[in-house]
Amino acid sequence: MSYATMPPPAEPRQSRGVVTRGRGKLFVLAAATVAAVYLCFRLALPFLPALVGAVTIAVITRRLSTWVERRAGSPTRKAAICTAAVALGILLPATFLGYLGVQQVTAAIQQLQKPETTEAVNQWLREHPPLAKAWRAVAKEFEPAKEAPRLIDRLRSGAVAAVSAPVYVVGQTVLALFVLFFLYRDQQHAIDSLRSMLPLNDREATRLLRRLDDTIHATVYGVLMVAMIQGAMGGAMLALLGVPGAVLWGIAMGILAIIPYLGTFVIWGPVAAFLALQGEWFKAGVLTTYGVLAIGLIDNLLYPMLVGQRLRQHTVTAFIAILGGVSLFGACGLILGPVLVATTFFLFDTWCERTEHGAAAERA
Numbered sequence: 001m002s003y004a005t006m007p008p009p010a011e012p013r014q015s016r017g018v019v020t021r022g023r024g025k026l027f028v029l030a031a032a033t034v035a036a037v038y039l040c041f042r043l044a045l046p047f048l049p050a051l052v053g054a055v056t057i058a059v060i061t062r063r064l065s066t067w068v069e070r071r072a073g074s075p076t077r078k079a080a081i082c083t084a085a086v087a088l089g090i091l092l093p094a095t096f097l098g099y100l101g102v103q104q105v106t107a108a109i110q111q112l113q114k115p116e117t118t119e120a121v122n123q124w125l126r127e128h129p130p131l132a133k134a135w136r137a138v139a140k141e142f143e144p145a146k147e148a149p150r151l152i153d154r155l156r157s158g159a160v161a162a163v164s165a166p167v168y169v170v171g172q173t174v175l176a177l178f179v180l181f182f183l184y185r186d187q188q189h190a191i192d193s194l195r196s197m198l199p200l201n202d203r204e205a206t207r208l209l210r211r212l213d214d215t216i217h218a219t220v221y222g223v224l225m226v227a228m229i230q231g232a233m234g235g236a237m238l239a240l241l242g243v244p245g246a247v248l249w250g251i252a253m254g255i256l257a258i259i260p261y262l263g264t265f266v267i268w269g270p271v272a273a274f275l276a277l278q279g280e281w282f283k284a285g286v287l288t289t290y291g292v293l294a295i296g297l298i299d300n301l302l303y304p305m306l307v308g309q310r311l312r313q314h315t316v317t318a319f320i321a322i323l324g325g326v327s328l329f330g331a332c333g334l335i336l337g338p339v340l341v342a343t344t345f346f347l348f349d350t351w352c353e354r355t356e357h358g359a360a361a362e363r364a
Contacts, residue, residue, distance in 0.1 A: 050175035051175075054176045058187065083177055208343070219334060222303050234254075264296075268288075272284045304319035317341065
């Protein structure tokens with residue numbers, strides 16, 4: 001009697017839908033990493049202006065810092081010299097001018113609320129009946145008697161908040177200088193650490209860092225060029241209107257155009273109000289119209305064109321990157337917006353290259 005050989009029992013097959021222990025650990029690690037990165041971003045968010053400013057200055061002055069290092073002899077000495085130069089030449093003057101600009105806006109608001117200003121406006125309207133008729137039509141439609149105090153209160157509250165926050169401004173400036181010192185001293189180490197964390201090969205990492213460097217340079221170039229043009233336009237108009245010290249005011253407008261939330265209005269706004277108080281209503285109207293339509297709009301039109309041209313991007317793309325960045329990050333968005341868009345385009349290019357190379361290898 002023969003017995004057939006029984007086949008060995010089959011091993012239980014694992015279901016593809018079941019999460020294994022290894023996959024579970026991987027998911028937990030990924031979730032913990034995302035949560036940690038998010039929390040670190042939240043920690044750094046209050047100091048974002050200082051961090052972005054320090055990184056931007058370190059990038060645009062990299063060649064200068066290399067030149068100083070060859071003569072200073074040590075990275076620490078180079079960092080001290082470059083940080084002191086930036087503090088004395090850029091940050092401290094910009095902070096001082098911004099504070100003076102806010103004080104001018106506050107003084108102009110207080111002047112507009114004086115009874116003498118209201119009487120001067122009424123007298124000018126009595127002397128110009130056609131304009132008085134147009135003013136009455138506007139007053140009937142928008143009720144400026146009710147809206148003007150609200151607008152003035154908003155302007156005053158914003159200006160007072162800016163004036164009453166010197167601790168915040170000084171704190172951001174000191175933190176920016178602190179971070180900038182270590183960026184100058186440990187620049188190469190920071191670049192190597194960033195390279196090691198990127199999920200890219202050496203060639204791709206080099207291309208990404210080069211593109212980010214070009215983006216920051218193009219953004220700063222656009223800001224400086226637009227500020228110079230705005231200052232020149234404002235100074236030329238003040239000279240045509242016969243305002244004393246037009247060249248000095250033009251230089252001040254060019255500097256203030258770089259400072260976020262202030263701009264050239266800090267200069268031409270009070271000057272227009274002063275001209276109106278002196279009875280020069282035509283000059284005040286010309287300066288106000290020119291400041292709003294010419295000087296103000298050139299910032300929104302020319303800046304995206306300059307940045308897009310330097311980055312070889314369409315003007316609309318640069319425009320959305322800048323405005324979206326400012327809307328999302330505030331003043332830091334002038335840098336972060338174009339940087340995020342440039343990084344996104346680079347990642348898409350990298351995916352396309354890898355996919356194309358993979359398809360070509362399969363066909364071969």
